[in-house]
Amino acid sequence: MATNKAVTLATADFEVFGKVQGVYFRKHTQKKAQELGLKGWVMNTAQGTVVGQLQGPPKPLQDMKVWLQMVGSPKSKIEKTTFRNESAINNCAFRSFEIRH
16 A cells, blocks of 8 residues: 655765776766766865765665765776765755866
8 A cells, every 4th residue: 555655765975985086986986876867066175175965765875975986987986985974864965966166
C-alpha cells in the first residue's frame, strides 16, 4: 500500500583538500552529481580547496561522498574530504547542480 510520505532527502556540505584546483575537479563533480540526480553547488576557495553542498536521496548522496573522497577528477589528488551539516531535509533548496565562481 502506497503512503503519502515524501521520500526522505539528505544534505551535506563538503570540502575537498589536495590537488583539486586546475584539474577540472568542479566540472567532474558537477557531471557526477548530475548522473546521480543530486542538486547543489561546488566552487573553488582561496585556500586551494573545493567546497560545496549536496542535496538529494540518501543513497546517491552516499555514492557522491565516496566519489569525493576516493575518485575525483582524473588529474586530481585528493588528500582529505570533510563533511559537515549532514541532515535530513524535506525539500531540495536547488533546482540543479551548479558550478559557482
